[in-house]
Amino acid sequence: MRTRIIAATVVLYAACEGATRQAPPAKVAGVRVVDLIPASLSGETWQDAEPFLALYASNAQLMAASAFTPNPGGSASATAPIYASNDGGDTWTLRNTLPSQGMTADITHAAGATPSVLYSGILKVPGVPLNELKASDFFSPATMTLQASRADVDQPFVRTAQAASADRVYVGLNDFDAPDGRTATVDVSLDGGATYTSRRIETRATVGQNGPSVRPAVAQDHTVYVAYFGWRATTGSDVTSDVVVVRDDSGAGGATPPFRDLLDPSDHLPGRLVATHVTIPWSNAPTLGQERIGSTLSIAVHPLHSDTVYLAWADRVGTGDIYTVHVRRSTDRGATWSGDLRSVTNATNASLAVSASGTVGLLYQQVTGSDSSSRWVTRLEQSRDGFTTHQDALLATVPANAPPLQFLPYIGDYNGLLSRGNQFLGVFSASNTPDSTNFPQGVVYHRRVDFATHRLLDGTGATVAVSIDPFFFSVPVLP
Amino acid sequence: MYTRSAMLLAVLLAVPGAAALGQMSRATLVRQSDIIFIGTVTQVGAVAAPEVPASDRNVVVHVDQVLEKPAAVALGAGDSVTVQTAQRGSLKPGSQATFYTTGWIFGQGVAVREVGHELGHSPVVATVQAAAVARARLDMNDADLKAHIQQAAMVVTGRVDQVRPAELAAAPARPKRISEHDAQWQEAIIQVQDGIKGAQAGEQVVVRFPTSLDVAWVGTPRFTVGQEGTFVLHKDSTSGSPNAMLAGRSVPAYTALHKVDVLSRQDATRVRALIRKP
Numbered sequence: 089m090r091t092r093i094i095a096a097t098v099v100l101y102a103a104c105e106g107a108t109r110q111a112p113p114a115k116v117a118g119v120r121v122v123d124l125i126p127a128s129l130s131g132e133t134w135q136d137a138e139p140f141l142a143l144y145a146s147n148a149q150l151m152a153a154s155a156f157t158p159n160p161g162g163s164a165s166a167t168a169p170i171y172a173s174n175d176g177g178d179t180w181t182l183r184n185t186l187p188s189q190g191m192t193a194d195i196t197h198a199a200g201a202t203p204s205v206l207y208s209g210i211l212k213v214p215g216v217p218l219n220e221l222k223a224s225d226f227f228s229p230a231t232m233t234l235q236a237s238r239a240d241v242d243q244p245f246v247r248t249a250q251a252a253s254a255d256r257v258y259v260g261l262n263d264f265d266a267p268d269g270r271t272a273t274v275d276v277s278l279d280g281g282a283t284y285t286s287r288r289i290e291t292r293a294t295v296g297q298n299g300p301s302v303r304p305a306v307a308q309d310h311t312v313y314v315a316y317f318g319w320r321a322t323t324g325s326d327v328t329s330d331v332v333v334v335r336d337d338s339g340a341g342g343a344t345p346p347f348r349d350l351l352d353p354s355d356h357l358p359g360r361l362v363a364t365h366v367t368i369p370w371s372n373a374p375t376l377g378q379e380r381i382g383s384t385l386s387i388a389v390h391p392l393h394s395d396t397v398y399l400a401w402a403d404r405v406g407t408g409d410i411y412t413v414h415v416r417r418s419t420d421r422g423a424t425w426s427g428d429l430r431s432v433t434n435a436t437n438a439s440l441a442v443s444a445s446g447t448v449g450l451l452y453q454q455v456t457g458s459d460s461s462s463r464w465v466t467r468l469e470q471s472r473d474g475f476t477t478h479q480d481a482l483l484a485t486v487p488a489n490a491p492p493l494q495f496l497p498y499i500g501d502y503n504g505l506l507s508r509g510n511q512f513l514g515v516f517s518a519s520n521t522p523d524s525t526n527f528p529q530g531v532v533y534h535r536r537v538d539f540a541t542h543r544l545l546d547g548t549g550a551t552v553a554v555s556i557d558p559f560f561f562s563v564p565v566l567p
Numbered sequence: 568m569y570t571r572s573a574m575l576l577a578v579l580l581a582v583p584g585a586a587a588l589g590q591m592s593r594a595t596l597v598r599q600s601d602i603i604f605i606g607t608v609t610q611v612g613a614v615a616a617p618e619v620p621a622s623d624r625n626v627v628v629h630v631d632q633v634l635e636k637p638a639a640v641a642l643g644a645g646d647s648v649t650v651q652t653a654q655r656g657s658l659k660p661g662s663q664a665t666f667y668t669t670g671w672i673f674g675q676g677v678a679v680r681e682v683g684h685e686l687g688h689s690p691v692v693a694t695v696q697a698a699a700v701a702r703a704r705l706d707m708n709d710a711d712l713k714a715h716i717q718q719a720a721m722v723v724t725g726r727v728d729q730v731r732p733a734e735l736a737a738a739p740a741r742p743k744r745i746s747e748h749d750a751q752w753q754e755a756i757i758q759v760q761d762g763i764k765g766a767q768a769g770e771q772v773v774v775r776f777p778t779s780l781d782v783a784w785v786g787t788p789r790f791t792v793g794q795e796g797t798f799v800l801h802k803d804s805t806s807g808s809p810n811a812m813l814a815g816r817s818v819p820a821y822t823a824l825h826k827v828d829v830l831s832r833q834d835a836t837r838v839r840a841l842i843r844k845p
Contacts, residue, residue, distance in 0.1 A: 111625070113655070126673050126674045126675065127641065127674070127675050127676075128641050128642070128673045128674060128675065128676055129639050129641065129673050130639075130641040131638050131639045131640065131641055132639040133638075133639070134639070137782075138782075156782055158639050159670070160601070160637045160639045160670050161601035161602075161637060161669055161670050162601060162637060163786060163826075165601065165669070174618075179674065179675070180674070181618045181672050181673060181674035182671075182672070182673040182674070183671070183672055183673075184670060184671070187757075193748065193781075193782050193783045211748070211783070211785070216608075216664060216748055216783045227620070229651075229671060229672075229680070240744075242746050242747070242748065262746075264744050264746075283648045296744075297745060298746055298748065300747060322745070327745075352654060370745065372747050372749065372751075372780075372781065373780070374780075380747065382745075382747065493780070494785065495780050495781065495782050495784075495785040496747070496780040496781050496782065497747075497782065501747065534675070536641070537608060546638075546641060547640075547641025547642060547643055548643060
């Protein structure tokens with residue numbers, strides 16, 4: 089049965105690779121797709137891009153999510169919102185608990201071991217300083233507590249783990265104030281966010297900085313991997329970069345300097361060079377389906393077997409492509425790496441997760457077609473055999489040219505994918521036209537919509553303009 | 568008799584500082600609120616939607632008329648709203664009031680936190696209240712603009728003669744960084760037609776503005792050649808380079824990063840009046 093599903097989806101994938109949609113996409117059993125916008129915000133028209141998700145291992149009902157969703161009260165509001173679900177993602181509420189004026193710039197978050205503790209890293213508005221925050225209960229109306237703050241930081245990316253009775257917090261970030269242009273940094277807290285120490289992970293010369301994305305991944309045995317871009321040269325529009333992975337075998341809590349446990353055989357420096365001298369187009373302008381490109385990176389470790397780790401990044405290969413996502417794997421703690429197990433052209437926002445059973449999930453968003461017929465296609469692929477075969481859940485296929493962008497990023501510089509139990513759970517942003525053909529697995533809206541006429545409606549029944557919404561999804565892990 | 572009483576009550580409520588307002592003036596209530604409605608308390612210690620936590624501070628209010636709300640919020644007459652009261656026990660079932668609130672939880676329904684309320688309700692009062700709240704909002708907008716003007720280094724009417732890339736003097740210790748949040752500064756050269764504050768007609772001033780489409784700069788005013796308006800200008804403390812070059816001279820650079828920093832040409836009259844206003 090599984091072989092049949094995989095075969096069917098491989099055929100489907102081949103069909104969808106073309107510019108036209110020829111066959112109805114396959115429906116994968118048990119998939120949920122839910123628009124996060126609640127009924128009481130049915131008039132919402134903002135570009136709710138760059139979504140993220142946090143889950144609790146011990147409580148399947150509680151989830152937190154974020155996006156560039158503003159406080160409905162307006163830009164003068166002293167707080168920004170976060171989404172919360174207490175029914176496993178079926179419904180969501182928006183709560184104004186982040187200390188940022190109206191909305192945040194970058195935001196990610198991760199759950200503490202005890203529900204409903206939540207850690208968040210945001211770039212606060214105005215001025216976009218880093219704020220490292222904690223809520224003891226993210227359902228509480230209280231504003232999240234500031235634990236650390238500083239300026240000149242980009243893309244905080246939060247992961248957590250528990251050791252003894254304390255939460256460990258790892259915030260990957262690009263710290264422009266780091267010495268010698270070695271800006272790839274992980275802020276590490278071993279005491280539930282009470283104190284943070286900035287750990288510099290780049291050991292080689294850079295062009296003056298690293299790339300924005302610095303991504304930690306933590307296994308249950310406290311092995312921590314961190315992926316980053318080692319920027320070596322730039323022409324302005326193109327960056328020549330290494331794709332680097334560092335590792336710490338004791339959760340960055342040991343006596344020796346952290347993130348020094350994985351050396352590259354070429355120079356014996358910490359940080360395995362998984363790919364060298366790749367060309368990354370740096371375009372802070374609409375480039376791929378109205379989206380900018382330049383720093384797509386994800387890493388995921390098998391939660392129970394930390395020897396196995398997957399890495400995805402995007403660069404430009406050849407001349408007929410804008411941006412290609414690559415996926416590679418190591419089964420020996422990062423010492424050696426496969427070649428590309430999977431590559432996807434004209435794609436971004438790759439997010440990886442590995443289930444407890446070892447199945448890897450790859451979420452990505454790809455532009456297919458061209459010009460007015462181009463579409464943003466969001467897929468979750470999962471594989472148990474290193475992508476020799478994979479199951480493909482087509483989550484959304486929406487016009488890439490509508491709505492027009494309000495700002496960048498259009499759908500996000502990243503999205504979110506996690507695994508818990510027998511589910512992959514994630515979030516992505518996409519055009520929100522209520523058209524069933526756009527969501528082949530089905531979709532649930534709580535905001536007012538009329539599927540028959542493909543219209544969004546406000547509280548009075550008047551038509552609301554199409555915009556970008558965040559969508560939650562769950563997909564059963566391949567058995 | 569009913570009409571006369573209602574009118575008397577309306578007059579009382581229209582006076583800021585009346586007893587029903589408690590410690591806050593109507594202007595203060597309006598300033599701190601983003602959802603304002605007239606409604607009737609139907610339940611105490613209850614919630615109107617399942618996502619709102621139970622608390623004896625919460626009351627359910629039947630909405631009779633919405634006076635102000637953000638466009639995104641689905642709220643209208645006939646809806647029930649959960650209000651987390653500012654003071655436990657301050658409202659009883661049947662209490663009719665104008666509620667000044669901020670959004671709290673947006674889910675199946677709307678839950679709000681009370682900033683304050685004004686007791687009293689009737690068709691006549693509702694009309695008066697709507698007008699009073701609208702007037703208070705205008706007053707608040709004026710007060711905010713006046714404060715903004717007072718903080719500004721310069722207020723002018725003028726025309727954008729030129730837009731050019733900004734030449735920022737890089738501090739030696741701070742090399743240029745590549746970031747998706749980079750402002751991508753440009754400079755607008757504004758020919759001053761009327762110096763309202765800190766400038767004289769005929770002057771040229773350099774105003775830096777971001778051209779970045781990045782989320783960090785969303786909503787920031789932009790400038791184009793030929794654009795005319797009333798400009799509230801602040802000394803540049805954002806780009807890291809306080810001076811600009813103009814006709815071979817180093818001159819102070821200004822910014823106009825707030826949405827009220829760029830007004831229409833016609834707003835000059837309002838701006839002058841606000842400056843004169845004590």
